[in-house]
Amino acid sequence: MRNLRPVENWRTVLARAWSVRFTAAAGLIFVIQPVVDALVDGAYGLEAWVNLLLRGLQGLLTFAAIWARVVAQKGLSDADQ
Incomplete structure (x- = not known):
C-alpha cells in the first residue's frame, strides 16, 4: 500500500x-x-419498480467497470506500467 x-x-x-x-x-x-x-x-406500485431498475443498473455498471478494468483498451496500453 505504501507504493500506491x-x-x-x-x-x-x-x-x-x-x-x-x-x-x-x-x-x-x-x-x-x-x-x-x-x-x-x-x-401506485411505481416506487418498487424504479428502485429495482436503479439498483439493477448500478450493479450492472459496477460489474462492467470490473470487466473494463481487466480488458485492454486502445490508447491506454501502458497505463498500468
Missing part, C-alpha cells in the same frame, strides 16, 4: 478508461436514487 501512486498518464486514464466511466455512472445512480425515490414516493 498514480500511473504516469493518469489524466488519459481518467478521460478514456471505460472502467472510470462505468464507475462514475454507478456512483451517479447511487447519488440520484434518493431523489428519484422521493419523486415517485406514493405512486
